[in-house]
Amino acid sequence: MRLLLIEDHDPLREGLCQYFREAGYLVDAFSSGDEGLWAAESGGYDLVLLDLMLPRVDGMSILRKLRAMENPVHILVISARDGLEDRLEALDGGADDFLVKPFPLAEALARVRALLRRSYVKKSPLIHVADLEVDPVKRLVRRAGRVIELTALEYRLLEYLAYRTGEVVPRTDIWERVFEDGEGGSSNAVDVYIGYLRKKLNAGGEADLIQTRRGQGYVLEGRES
Amino acid sequence: MRAKSIRLSLLIRCGIGVGVLLCLLSCSVYWLVRQSLYRELDNSLEETASLLGNQVELENGGIVHEWREGMGANHPLIANGLYQFWDETTGDTVRSPALHASNLPKYSGLDGKPLLRNIPLPEGGRGRAVGLRIYPFVLPEEVERMKERHAVIDPRTLPHLLVVARDAEPIHRTLERLKMMLVAGTACTLGLGYLLVGRVVHISLRPLERLTREVRGRAEHQLDAALDVPGELPVELTGLARDFDSLLGRVAVTRQRERDFIRHAAHELRTPIAGLRATTDLALSQTREAEAYRHHLAVCQKTAIELGELVQRLSMLARIGQTPQSAKQEPVDVAGLLTDCEASFQRRAHERGLSIDHRFPDEKVIAGADPALLKIVFNNLLDNAVCYAAAGSTLWISLRRADGRVEMVFGNAAEDLPDPIERLFEPLFRGESSRHDAESHLGVGLTLSLDVVRAMGGTLQARRAEEGAIELVLELPAAE
Numbered sequence: 096m097r098l099l100l101i102e103d104h105d106p107l108r109e110g111l112c113q114y115f116r117e118a119g120y121l122v123d124a125f126s127s128g129d130e131g132l133w134a135a136e137s138g139g140y141d142l143v144l145l146d147l148m149l150p151r152v153d154g155m156s157i158l159r160k161l162r163a164m165e166n167p168v169h170i171l172v173i174s175a176r177d178g179l180e181d182r183l184e185a186l187d188g189g190a191d192d193f194l195v196k197p198f199p200l201a202e203a204l205a206r207v208r209a210l211l212r213r214s215y216v217k218k219s220p221l222i223h224v225a226d227l228e229v230d231p232v233k234r235l236v237r238r239a240g241r242v243i244e245l246t247a248l249e250y251r252l253l254e255y256l257a258y259r260t261g262e263v264v265p266r267t268d269i270w271e272r273v274f275e276d277g278e279g280g281s282s283n284a285v286d287v288y289i290g291y292l293r294k295k296l297n298a299g300g301e302a303d304l305i306q307t308r309r310g311q312g313y314v315l316e317g318r319e320s
Numbered sequence: 321m322r323a324k325s326i327r328l329s330l331l332i333r334c335g336i337g338v339g340v341l342l343c344l345l346s347c348s349v350y351w352l353v354r355q356s357l358y359r360e361l362d363n364s365l366e367e368t369a370s371l372l373g374n375q376v377e378l379e380n381g382g383i384v385h386e387w388r389e390g391m392g393a394n395h396p397l398i399a400n401g402l403y404q405f406w407d408e409t410t411g412d413t414v415r416s417p418a419l420h421a422s423n424l425p426k427y428s429g430l431d432g433k434p435l436l437r438n439i440p441l442p443e444g445g446r447g448r449a450v451g452l453r454i455y456p457f458v459l460p461e462e463v464e465r466m467k468e469r470h471a472v473i474d475p476r477t478l479p480h481l482l483v484v485a486r487d488a489e490p491i492h493r494t495l496e497r498l499k500m501m502l503v504a505g506t507a508c509t510l511g512l513g514y515l516l517v518g519r520v521v522h523i524s525l526r527p528l529e530r531l532t533r534e535v536r537g538r539a540e541h542q543l544d545a546a547l548d549v550p551g552e553l554p555v556e557l558t559g560l561a562r563d564f565d566s567l568l569g570r571v572a573v574t575r576q577r578e579r580d581f582i583r584h585a586a587h588e589l590r591t592p593i594a595g596l597r598a599t600t601d602l603a604l605s606q607t608r609e610a611e612a613y614r615h616h617l618a619v620c621q622k623t624a625i626e627l628g629e630l631v632q633r634l635s636m637l638a639r640i641g642q643t644p645q646s647a648k649q650e651p652v653d654v655a656g657l658l659t660d661c662e663a664s665f666q667r668r669a670h671e672r673g674l675s676i677d678h679r680f681p682d683e684k685v686i687a688g689a690d691p692a693l694l695k696i697v698f699n700n701l702l703d704n705a706v707c708y709a710a711a712g713s714t715l716w717i718s719l720r721r722a723d724g725r726v727e728m729v730f731g732n733a734a735e736d737l738p739d740p741i742e743r744l745f746e747p748l749f750r751g752e753s754s755r756h757d758a759e760s761h762l763g764v765g766l767t768l769s770l771d772v773v774r775a776m777g778g779t780l781q782a783r784r785a786e787e788g789a790i791e792l793v794l795e796l797p798a799a800e
Binding site: 104105106107109110111113114117148150151173175176177178195196197198199200201 | 583586587588590591592593594595596597598599601602605606619620622623736
């Protein structure tokens, strides 16, 4: 999952960045409104964390422009403005949630998870695909009751596929949402990591849950026997 | 000290006023009646004395009391009258029959002129008497006879003293009765007056009581709301209510300023506190290397310094609004003061490669302002212009007088102007290029300037001059 953070206060931006990265998310951060708007317009993010008081282009303008462009990305507004009018203006302007500063990072993370679930129409915090269980809170994966040890990248890949269960996920989407910028390699790395995942998920001799659609991408789904 | 009651004060004052008026009126009535009664009595005494004075005749070389002969014709006067004659030559005296053997006081005015006075009557009781000197009356025939006898007597050599008295008790009784009536009338009028005045005062004070209830009933959260002034409020109280409303208006402004201050303070403090919280949350979210903790602590220290600077800005903001009452108006040579202020910015302007274009008229332009406060405004505007102008550009300052106002324009090329541009005057607003220059730009300069200019009866506005340029327009009342 790739998040976009637009916040001009350095300690807060850096703290949020590191915290979300340690929670397993990819985070792109910008300190000014114009750069943040440019990044958001380019797409490729699952969620935007947006401050309202920003230099050059303020947060409300970014919010309105993205919604005017019918950009569907979920937006979590983080602001020092706590007045009812401010919250109503942001929510009516297209924000999906509003978090007043200061806030615990754990709450910000929980709200991000909740918004991601809404993005992919999930109600339960646990994602089940056949006998596979993915727990985004604990970052834990089980198959048939067996805990599967995954690297951070493998977990991100599985979580992304799990959120989009039943959908054919293009390799470019996986490349954008799961792989860090500047990690080198190419989209072939997607195939390599899909191979690693299959190996670990199917280690108990279970059926392969990840299907390859030639020329389209991959789909995670439970096969009907 | 106990507070005085308006009702009691009005009652006492009205009572004293009415009482004094009634006493004066009663005394006047008493005095007029007394004067009238005494005048009537005195006239009667003088008429009797005049009548009796003509009754003493010089006849055949001796004095004849004619009134004794006329007793039958004027019996009541002769029989009941109290009068007495004294022959001043011989000392003989003649009394009216009613006096029996008693004497009346013997007196007359200066040179024998009639003199009225109160006397005690011989049988007791109070009387009124007139005493005068008379001379015997001489008929022309008697003069002829004295000439024939060659014994002409001058009546002025035979002076007599006449005192006529009357009983004054009826007058005194009448006056006593009148006095009682006046005292009783005054007392009754005063009593009734108190009741009536009390009622009138009570009715008159009702609007004041309603106003008082309105003020007393004001809840704390309504302190700055205007009074619900009763429609029939008397004109004497309208001013008070208006002044009170004006006071409430000032309270409202102060409260709004406090609320704004708290809102701005909370807003400004939240972001660094959020940064502090994020850093500590992150540091404690898992076990880390010592170097990582060191880094997080350094971030916390930087944020704490930032918070300290914020507190400094908030302290300055809290002081905004305290200057207007001290603003005074005096003629100020605007161009002269501006030139003085510019001197301290020349070095910084030079360092940034800025030049200043002056557009001043030839004649002096005088504004009505407080020179000390105007200097603060000029310093703030020049500081902003020099700090925010694009490097190497030209600042322009124009000055003109029009329609009784003095207009000054401070212009400079600037990037990143806020939208709307009035946000420049928001407390703690700073252009992003100065975000890390908290020492020189605290985001309160223009707010403070606006407050000060308003206190001097002027205006301060910002406008976009052209693409990438800003003008701050300062207007002040002109002075001769």
